[in-house]
Amino acid sequence: VEITADHFEASDVKKVTKFIGNVHMIKGVDELNASKVYVYFDANKKPIKYEAIGNVKFTITMNDGKKVYKGESGRLVYIPKTEIYELYENVKLFDTKLDRILIGEKVFVDKQSAKARVEGSKEKPVKFIFKIEENNASKNR
Amino acid sequence: MALNVKYFFITLLFGSIVAAVLLKPFETIKVKKENIPQLKFVSFESFEITKKGVESIGFGSEALKYEKRLTIKFPKFMRQTKKGIETVSANNGVIVEDSYVRLYDFVELSRDDNLTIKSSKMLYDMKTKLYSTEGNRFEAYYGKNVVTGESLKYYQKSGKIFADKIYAKIFEEDR
Numbered sequence: 001v002e003i004t005a006d007h008f009e010a011s012d013v014k015k016v017t018k019f020i021g022n023v024h025m026i027k028g029v030d031e032l033n034a035s036k037v038y039v040y041f042d043a044n045k046k047p048i049k050y051e052a053i054g055n056v057k058f059t060i061t062m063n064d065g066k067k068v069y070k071g072e073s074g075r076l077v078y079i080p081k082t083e084i085y086e087l088y089e090n091v092k093l094f095d096t097k098l099d100r101i102l103i104g105e106k107v108f109v110d111k112q113s114a115k116a117r118v119e120g121s122k123e124k125p126v127k128f129i130f131k132i133e134e135n136n137a138s139k140n141r
Numbered sequence: 142m143a144l145n146v147k148y149f150f151i152t153l154l155f156g157s158i159v160a161a162v163l164l165k166p167f168e169t170i171k172v173k174k175e176n177i178p179q180l181k182f183v184s185f186e187s188f189e190i191t192k193k194g195v196e197s198i199g200f201g202s203e204a205l206k207y208e209k210r211l212t213i214k215f216p217k218f219m220r221q222t223k224k225g226i227e228t229v230s231a232n233n234g235v236i237v238e239d240s241y242v243r244l245y246d247f248v249e250l251s252r253d254d255n256l257t258i259k260s261s262k263m264l265y266d267m268k269t270k271l272y273s274t275e276g277n278r279f280e281a282y283y284g285k286n287v288v289t290g291e292s293l294k295y296y297q298k299s300g301k302i303f304a305d306k307i308y309a310k311i312f313e314e315d316r
Contacts, residue, residue, distance in 0.1 A: 001311040008290060008307040010283070012224060012254075012300035017288075019307060039311060045255065045284030047311050080313055 015041045032058040052076040062114035083111040103127040180206035211236040225253025257282040270297040285312035
């Protein structure tokens with residue numbers, strides 16, 4: 001995992017490292033930009049959770065390498081152990097393969113199963129935007 | 142006129158007064174006491190002892206003690222902290238009494254819990270217990286993770302670290 005940022009704060013006691021300002025993170029084939037990224041460590045100094053906050057823009061490639069999600073959200077959490085991305089707050093997810101856009105309040109993207117699960121809220125229901133290809137016959141009727 | 146002894150001394154006195162008043166010394170070197178080493182230590186070891194016992198140990202290959210400062214070659218200091226023993230070393234160092242320690246040339250700070258910070262310069266403020274690279278670049282190693290950047294500040298008491306212009310490489314476990 002490579003991260004560049006304007007500022008950096010680390011606290012031994014809380015075992016968290018904060019990258020602040022124009023944060024760019026590359027994690028294998030996944031990539032994200034955000035205002036802040038917090039990295040949480042365990043006692044052995046191994047990262048156990050990443051949290052991106054503010055103006056998050058991401059590209060997530062599934063482990064099978066076929067499916068790629070691009071998008072943006074207010075907050076993003078990634079757990080290395082489960083390889084699941086949790087996306088929160090005004091999530092826009094663009095499925096580049098199926099050319100569809102998915103909008104919701106909470107989206108879970110599982111890199112292993114290449115599945116995305118969406119949750120909306122009362123005020124903001126889930127929204128799917130996808131293209132329908134009409135064949136010529138139905139057009140000429 | 143016989144020049145008896147009295148007139149001789151009067152003339153001598155008069156002459157020295159004139160010399161003192163009129164003649165300017167051609168060259169005087171005023172050497173400040175501060176710039177004269179008072180003591181020289183070779184291959185020394187020093188102990189900071191308080192009521193709690195030995196707080197820190199200092200080593201050096203050579204040191205010159207001036208009135209208000211101590212310059213050291215290859216200084217090395219070891220101190221017990223909450224996170225274990227903290228060692229800081231460099232090629233050169235200056236200790237200004239009860240104020241700060243300035244280290245330069247291959248400065249390395251390392252701690253028992255696998256934290257290492259390297260830089261070309263580092264200033265340690267004795268009052269705030271703050272290490273600062275004062276705008277200089279640094280490399281920090283935390284376990285296998287590496288962070289490089291500028292202007293690092295490390296607060297010894299809280300263990301907090303701040304820095305700018307960061308590039309970090311974080312090592313993840315293989316799944």
